[in-house]
Amino acid sequence: MRISETASASGLSIDTIRYYEKLHLLPKIARGRDGRRDFSAENVEWLILLSSLRETGMPMERMRYFAQLYQRGNETLSERKAVLVDHAVHLDMRRAALDRCSELLAYKLKRYDEMTEDLS
Amino acid sequence: MRISETASASGLSIDTIRYYEKLHLLPKIARGRDGRRDFSAENVEWLILLSSLRETGMPMERMRYFAQLYQRGNETLSERKAVLVDHAVHLDMRRAALDRCSELLAYKLKRYDEMTEDLS
DNA sequence: TACCAAGCTGGAGCAGCTCTAGGTCAAGCG
DNA sequence: CGCTTGACCTAGAGCTGCTCCAGCTTGGTA
Secondary structure, three states: HHHHHHHHHHHHHHHHHHHHHHOOOOHHHHHHHOOOOOOOHHHHHHHHHHHHHHHHOOHHHHHHHHHHHHHHHHHHHHHHHHHHHHHHHHHHHHHHHHHHHHHHHHHHHHHHHHHHHHOO | OOOHHHHHHHHOOHHHHHHHHHHHOOOEEOOOOOOOOEOOHHHHHHHHHHHHHHHHOOOOHHHHHHHHHHHHHHHHHHHHHHHHHHHHHHHHHHHHHHHHHHHHHHHHHHHHHHHHHOOO
């Protein structure tokens, strides 16, 4: 798969994919004889996971650790599982932050409405 | 109120508060005769709002626009309202991203479990 | 055969903090 | 009264995580 297709499949930009490769967040990507990257289905699946983790706030350093586990193969499954379980907890915290913000916005909007009524 | 108290009340760091002031995201902050900042209750409330908006992904540029409206006073209430309503929509998108990530994690964890069972 | 889109690399630029160096000032202590 | 401590100040450097740019190569179409 070409890098442009991989980008739209994963939601990452082409530049970000190259950047992640440079940081060794990806396993070795095959190249065509013209030097272009050729992403496997597994590569794409991995990028979708990275994209989702990054989008929801996993720090780069943690992703690097996770990627190293991935590249060491099946012996690291339990450590990888721990990373994902931790991140699930983090998702709950983010959800709570969104909810707090929603509430605050609702309160502010109500106050704005009251203020515009008072003016009229 | 001192900057350290304001930081813990708003959830922003002291450095970030000073940075926001430099970018004119805050109205003019009073100073004591020793040159230290003295935040009013309204200042703190404003910082709590900014903190909440930033934490949930509002870009700096948008915050700057919002801050300018705020500093122009009550005539801008309807524009400010629009900013907050837009952001509420953005919150829903973020929630959806969290949910997609949760689902993906659940799927991956299930697969990990199947793989470790196969190994044993 | 000439072009154009898509890819490549190395490196600069940008957003949004975060940290550091080097200083001021007020309060508390001996 | 002098000394120390700690919270604050400023200007500016450094960091993360992209994002963009210049200048080049290649493969497919007319």
